[in-house]
Amino acid sequence: MSWFRRIAIGGFAVLLWGLGLAGAADAAPALWVVKGANSEIYLFGTLHALEPGAQWRTPAYDAAYARATTVWFEADLQGGDPQTVGRILARYGVDPTRRLSEKLPPDQVQALGRQVDLARIDHLRPWAAAMMLSMQPMLSRGASVEAGADLTMTRAARGAAKTVRTFETLEDQARLFAGLSEPVELRYLSDVIRERGAPRRLTLHPGEGSLEQAWLAGDMGRLGPRLIGDMRAENPDFYEALLKRRNLAWADALTRELADPGVELVNVGALHMVGPDGLPALMAARGFTVERVQ
Known part of the structure; x- marks a missing residue:
């Protein structure tokens, strides 16, 4: 499964999925702690969509959450x-003036028509069509946003009367995609069309080699850097908008939080933890002590 399929595991706020950095401490999803003078922020990379019953919470994560x-x-x-x-x-995903089939070259229109009823999506902008197509195979295998780590912990935190904060709104995330240039959007959709027609090397379905299994096992060194490298090389403007600029804004927000005493826990798609533009690296570059604890 290529990077462009991974980013759409949930849609809108559930837009982003990824893998963590190298060197798993144990067989568990990646978790870091960032230490300020009198404060700590834990960074947890999530999968936004999981199959019901997935066992991902660990003593280390539960201790950070507590x-x-x-x-x-x-x-x-x-x-x-x-x-x-x-x-x-x-508002952001529909084009009332030009059909999707008018924007794609004929060979991709034909390929898309073999994968989906084109009439049902011809009104969508390329980014929205790409996201919908990317989600279908994974969700059809039983994964759901309801069972994902993000929504699970949102419900838990609100039920425990913890303060819940967010970096963005749903509209912010849709606006991000809508702000992409048409060539970048079309490249995203073209990649999805091509990848859907190719044999899948990695699936969301649990089992050897699956995306979910790799996340649960914390096997991030093998997969994470390659995914980021692929995205940056194949569609650099997409990488800049989807990850780098957002991570920088989030790192600025967390830097301000670390100025005050306390403990906080950040749960965001684990792709935001990868590489030199990932949150752990950005916080370390700001002079904080960053340690992978799981």
């Missing part, structure tokens, strides 16, 4: 009801 008074997420997934998402999609 200590944290504030829990961060990318956006408020509980606010993503169908009506809200529908309104956002109508």
Whole structure:
């Protein structure tokens, strides 16, 4: 499974998935702690969509969660009801003037028509069509946003009366995609069309070689850097918008948080933890002590 399929595991606030950095401490999803003078922030890379019953919580994660008074997420997934998402999609994901089939070359229109009923998506912008196509195979195998780490912990944190904060809104995330240039959008869609027609090397379905299994095992050194390298090389403008600029903004917010005493826990798609533009590296570059604890 290529990077462009991974980013759409959930949609909108559940837009992003990824893998962590190298060197798993144990067979468990990656978790870091960033230490300030009198403060700590834990960084946890999530999978936004999981199969029901996936066992990913560990004593280390639960200890971090128990200590944290504030829990961060990318956006408020509980606010993503169908009506809200529908309104956002109508505003940012639909092109009322040009059909999708008019933007793609004939060979890709034909390939897309073999994968989906083109009439059902011809009104969508390329980014929205690409995301929908990317989500279908994974969700059809039983994975769901409801069972994902983000929504699971959002419900838990609110139930425990912890302070819940988000970096973005659902509309922010849709606006991010809508702000891409048409060539970047079309490249994203073209990659999805091509990858859907190719044999899958990595799937979300649990089992050897699956995306979920790699995340659960913390096997990040083998997969994470290659995914980031692929994205940066194949669609650098997409990488810049999707990851780098957002990570920099989030790192700035966390730097401000570390100025005050306390413990906080950040749960965001684990692709945001990868490489020199990932949150652990950015926080270390700001002079904080960063340690992978799981």
